[in-house]
Amino acid sequence: EAAVTQSPRSKVAVTGGKVTLSCHQTNNHDYMYWYRQDTGHGLRLIHYSYVADSTEKGDIPDGYKASRPSQENFSLILELASLSQTAVYFCASSDRDDTEVFFGKGTRLTVV
Amino acid sequence: GDSVIQMQGQVTLSENDFLFINCTYSTTGYPTLFWYVQYSGEGPQLLLQVTTANNKGSSRGFEATYDKGTTSFHLQKTSVQEIDSAVYYCAMRSGGNYKPTFGKGTSLVVHP
Numbered sequence: 001e002a003a004v005t006q007s008p009r010s011k012v013a014v015t016g017g018k019v020t021l022s023c024h025q026t027n028n029h030d031y032m033y034w035y036r037q038d039t040g041h042g043l044r045l046i047h048y049s050y051v052a053d054s055t056e057k058g059d060i061p062d063g064y065k066a067s068r069p070s071q072e073n074f075s076l077i078l079e080l081a082s083l084s085q086t087a088v089y090f091c092a093s094s095d096r097d098d099t100e101v102f103f104g105k106g107t108r109l110t111v112v
Numbered sequence: 113g114d115s116v117i118q119m120q121g122q123v124t125l126s127e128n129d130f131l132f133i134n135c136t137y138s139t140t141g142y143p144t145l146f147w148y149v150q151y152s153g154e155g156p157q158l159l160l161q162v163t164t165a166n167n168k169g170s171s172r173g174f175e176a177t178y179d180k181g182t183t184s185f186h187l188q189k190t191s192v193q194e195i196d197s198a199v200y201y202c203a204m205r206s207g208g209n210y211k212p213t214f215g216k217g218t219s220l221v222v223h224p
Contacts, residue, residue, distance in 0.1 A: 004155075033211075040121070042118075042214055042216035042217040043156070043214045045211060048210060056210070094212070097205055097206075098144040099144075100158045100161065101156075101203070103155030103156050105153075
């Protein structure tokens with residue numbers, strides 16, 4: 001069964017600190033995504049990647065970086081965490097551009 | 113660019129009521145349409161895919177119908193149950209576009 005694993009599942013970070021959210025998929029999928037979920041905004045795409053060693057900006061990339069060192073791993077990096085980045089973050093993967101997207105269970109990030 | 117509009121932010125029903133959630137989409141490509149469901153504390157998961165070949169999709173008692181003329185696809189269920197309480201997202205993938213497009217989600221609350 002397709003699996004996307006996120007770590008950590010929750011994190012409290014200090015304003016101005018660096019945060020790294022990790023994602024690992026065992027689906028052998030080429031496409032990976034990072035979404036942010038906030039009440040009233042649904043799922044918003046931050047960064048995505050369709051091949052290892054390459055990342056693309058999504059719809060709300062400001063304040064975030066991404067890294068795809070291998071097909072299986074995709075990280076989201078907040079170099080200087082801010083209060084406004086408190087949210088739930090989801091990693092996802094998919095095969096082709098017309099197929100189902102598989103999501104991880106999410107990471108709840110609280111910036112204080 | 114591609115867009116999906118899901119107008120209903122929250123729907124409150126009683127058990128055995130009829131559910132209807134509508135989405136409209138816009139794309140210059142060939143769309144593949146999906147409905148995802150997100151239960152509390154989990155990531156979104158595929159509920160069903162609407163095939164544009166026969167204009168319908170169904171799963172777990174839910175049915176989705178696609179109308180190419182109005183570029184809309186809606187989700188319905190004849191008799192909802194309390195366990196159906198969740199957030200429902202419509203989504204679209206368009207050939208050649210790596211980025212899935214999600215609606216803002218509809219929070220369904222079903223009272224016993």
